[in-house]
Amino acid sequence: MGLSYLGIFHTVIGVVAIIAAIVSLIKSAKIDLGRLSGKIYFYCTLVASLTALGLSSVKGFNPGHILALLIVVLIGVAYFLYSKKPGNIRARFFENFLLSFSFFLSWLPTVNETFTRVPVGHPLANGPGDPLIARTLLLLLVLFIAGSVLQFRKQRRLNRLS
Template sequence: MASSLSTLGIIHTAISVVALVFAAVSLVRDARIVPHSKTGIYYTITNVLACLTSFGLSKEGGFNPGHAIAIMILVLLAVSYAMGRAWTDRPVALYIQTFLMTTTVFLSLVPAINETLTHLPPSHPIAESKASPAVQTGLKLLVVVYLAGLLLQFFRIRGWVRKHAQKISF
C-alpha cells in the first residue's frame, strides 16, 4: 500500500495542479504560455509556490532529484521573465520564451508522473517504483508530447513572424 501524503504534500500537490491548469488554459488560448499575460503570471506564481513547497518534501531525507527539478524550473522562469516584454517583438525571443515556459511544464510533469503512478490508486498503485515499466513508459510519452508541443508552438510562431515580418525587428 502506498504511503499517504503529508499535509505539505497535499498542499504542494494542490498548488501544482492549479499551476498546470493555468498552463493548459494558456496553451489552449494562446498556443503558448505568454509570461507577462494574466494567465502566464498566475501560472508562474503557482509554479513558484509549487517549487518552494517541494523543498519541504523528501522521502529519502535531504536534497533529491525533485529539488533539482524545482531549482531548474525557478531558473527557467527567472530567465523568461528577465527577457522582459520588450523582447517579445523579436522572433528569437519568442522562440526562447516559448522553449523556457514549455520546459517548465515538462519538468513539472516529470515528478507528477512518478508520484501519480507510484501512489494511485492508493490501495494498489500502478507502479511500485520510479524504475517500473509504467513510469518509464509514461516518461517516454511525456518526452514525445513535449517535443511535439514545442514543434507545434514553433511552427505557429514562424507563421506569426512571416505574417508580421515588416513590423518586427530581428
C-alpha cells in the first residue's frame, strides 16, 4: 500500500469522519452539528481535508487539492449558518445541503483510493476510469440526491411547525 505517516493519519481521520456522518444521518436524517456525531464529522472532515493538501501521487497542485479546499469551504459555510442563524429557518436548508454535499464529495477520493488499493496486491479497480468506480459513484450520487430531497422535505415540515 505504501502510505506515509501523513497518509495513515489522513485515512484514519477520514474514516472517523465518514462513520460519524453515517451515525448522524441514521440518528437525525442529517449531519447535525448540534450533536456529537455532527461535531466529530465537522472537525475530522476539516482535518482530513487539510491533511489531503499534503498528500499527492503527482507533483504540484491537483484536482484532489481543489476538492479538499471545496470541502473545507462547504463545511465552513455550513458551520457559519449553524452558529449564526439558529432556529428552523431557511438557513437550515442550505446547512443540510452543504454538509450532505461535503459528505458526498468526500466519497469521490475515498472510493477511488479504496478500490485501487484494496485488497493489497489485487485491487478491485485498475484506476479512476474503472467501470466499478464509475458505477459506485453513480450509486452514491443517486443516494445523495434522494437523501437531499428527503432532508429538504423534513426541514420544510420543521420550518412550518416553527
